[in-house]
Amino acid sequence: MTPRFVEVRRDVLKQNDITARELRARFRATGISVISLVSSPGSGKTAFLERTLAELQPRYGVAALVGDLATENDALRLRRSGALVKQIVTGTVCHLDAAMIRCALEGWLPEQLDFLFIENVGNLVCPSSFDLGEDLRLVLLSVTEGEDKPLKYPTIFNTADVAVITKIDLAEAADFDRALCERNIQSVRPGMRILGVSSKRGAGFDEWMAMLASLPRELKSP
Amino acid sequence: MHELSIALSIVEMAEEEAAARQARIRAVHLKLGRLSGVVKDALLASYDMAAAGTALEGSRLVIEEVPIVGYCAKCQARRGVDGVQWFLCPRCGSPISEILEGKELQVRALEIAE
Numbered sequence: 001m002t003p004r005f006v007e008v009r010r011d012v013l014k015q016n017d018i019t020a021r022e023l024r025a026r027f028r029a030t031g032i033s034v035i036s037l038v039s040s041p042g043s044g045k046t047a048f049l050e051r052t053l054a055e056l057q058p059r060y061g062v063a064a065l066v067g068d069l070a071t072e073n074d075a076l077r078l079r080r081s082g083a084l085v086k087q088i089v090t091g092t093v094c095h096l097d098a099a100m101i102r103c104a105l106e107g108w109l110p111e112q113l114d115f116l117f118i119e120n121v122g123n124l125v126c127p128s129s130f131d132l133g134e135d136l137r138l139v140l141l142s143v144t145e146g147e148d149k150p151l152k153y154p155t156i157f158n159t160a161d162v163a164v165i166t167k168i169d170l171a172e173a174a175d176f177d178r179a180l181c182e183r184n185i186q187s188v189r190p191g192m193r194i195l196g197v198s199s200k201r202g203a204g205f206d207e208w209m210a211m212l213a214s215l216p217r218e219l220k221s222p
Numbered sequence: 223m224h225e226l227s228i229a230l231s232i233v234e235m236a237e238e239e240a241a242a243r244q245a246r247i248r249a250v251h252l253k254l255g256r257l258s259g260v261v262k263d264a265l266l267a268s269y270d271m272a273a274a275g276t277a278l279e280g281s282r283l284v285i286e287e288v289p290i291v292g293y294c295a296k297c298q299a300r301r302g303v304d305g306v307q308w309f310l311c312p313r314c315g316s317p318i319s320e321i322l323e324g325k326e327l328q329v330r331a332l333e334i335a336e
Contacts, residue, residue, distance in 0.1 A: 003248055003333045008239060012231050012252075012327045014224065129224055129259045154306045155259060190309050190317030 016130055019098035023133030027116070032109075033215045034116045036132050038156060039140035040149075041122030044166040046074050047199040048140060049119055053081035055209060060114035065104050067096045067121045074119065084110065095126035098133055115212065124153040136215065142167040143176035147184055154188040162193045162211070169198040225264040228327070229272035229283075235329055237277050249282040249333035255326035256290050257306065284333075288326045292318030 027034050037045045049064060056062045063084040066074040075087035088096060088104050101118065109116070118134060120127045139160035141149045144167065150157045157163065163185045171178065178196065185192055195211075197204035232250060240247045254262060262285055269283040290303040294311035300322060301311050309318040 004336055005251075005331050005333055006239075006243070007331050008329045009331075010235055010329045012228060012235065012329060014228055014231060014327075016224070016227075151307050158257070158306065159259075186317060187308055187310065188306070190319065 016098050019102060020131035020133040023098055023102060024135075027133060027135070030111070030113070031216070032113045032116050033136070033212070034118065034132075034134045035136045035138060035212075035215075036118040036120060036134040037138045037140060038120045038124070038127045038160065039122060039142075039166075040124045040145065043122070043140045043142045043145065044199055045119050045122070045140055046077055048164065048166060048197065049117055050078055050081060051199045051202065051205060052117070052208070052212075053078060053083040055205060056115060056212070057082050061110070061112050062115045062117070063110070063113055064117040064119065065096075065101065066119040067100070069093075069121065090121060094121060094123050095130055096120050096132060097130045101132050114216070124149075124156045128156040128159045136161050138162050138164050140164045140166050141181075143171045143174045143178075147177050147181040150181070150184040150188045157185060157188045157192070160189070160192070162195060163189075164208075165194065165196045166199060168196045168203060169201050225260060226268040226272065228260055229265060229268035232269070232283070232329060233272045233276055233278050236281075236332060239332055240277055240334075243334065245334040245336075247278060247281050247332050248335050249284050250278070250329060251284045251286065251331040251333065253288050253326040253328045253330050254285050255288040255324040257321065257324040258327045260327060262287060282333075286330070288323055290324035291322045293320040293322050295319040 067088045078085040137160040296316045
């Protein structure tokens with residue numbers, strides 16, 4: 001009995017990809033720009049988001065979902081901006097997935113919104129495999145983490161759209177070599193956009209706000 | 223670690239194909255890119271678990287790993303890329319402008335018992 005080969009050529013879609021695709025279609029239909037943030041714990045995702053929400057809040061409808069293993073601390077912090085914020089407590093799960101986003105949005109997402117931010121669990125490994133239906137994925141790294149972080153965690157940089165170097169007000173104290181860090185980022189993801197910011201002092205936020213303002217237009221263009 | 227859910231998707235797809243052809247499947251041949259984010263060994267370990275109790279029980283998963291190939295705009299040529307840390311043209315050193323191969327996660331063929 002000789003085996004017979006039949007050609008199939010079918011892409012294996014992960015269940016998460018299917019859910020993410022549905023989410024993306026829904027976001028596009030309602031005109032919301034969705035931005036996710038990933039980084040290691042302590043890189044300053046929440047501080048960055050705090051300032052972002054506060055600066056956007058007067059002019060735009062903004063909301064945020066924040067993921068953590070435990071506590072509502074981040075949601076409480078972010079709510080002070082006046083934005084609509086919901087905490088996703090993952091228990092022991094090390095990342096957010098598309099189903100968690102869908103579940104969190106159930107009966108919560110208002111009709112009129114310009115921006116939805118999703119702060120992932122602090123982790124540079126697992127979130128890289130999970131599409132959340134976002135339009136833009138930011139990977140943050142702070143000046144105290146070492147210039148070679150992109151080389152150590154290439155996959156997350158490779159799946160992200162923009163690299164944000166945070167805490168640049170501490171660059172000198174940390175002896176941070178920005179040119180080297182940017183070279184490493186470009187090496188793992190050629191052509192990646194890079195922002196340098198201080199969430200505390202506000203440096204770099206003009207450029208970030210301009211990038212956000214042009215986002216809906218970019219998403220609408222084919 | 224999401225290999226088990228991927229193994230389940232592969233088994234599900236193969237079951238559909240098997241039912242459509244009214245055939246028994248002996249092996250599933252898969253193309254797996256190095257940039258797919260899926261670990262070969264973990265996927266192989268998950269496959270037997272996923273196939274247990276289905277029409278695919280006892281079948282093999284055969285994985286063909288696909289290396290990363292990029293396009294160098296400067297050389298205007300396809301170039302193999304070593305590792306995932308240096309997306310640079312091995313010939314001229316300029317950044318790779320596009321990834322052409324290496325993201326595959328595709329069921330290529332089925333080995334059917336007649």
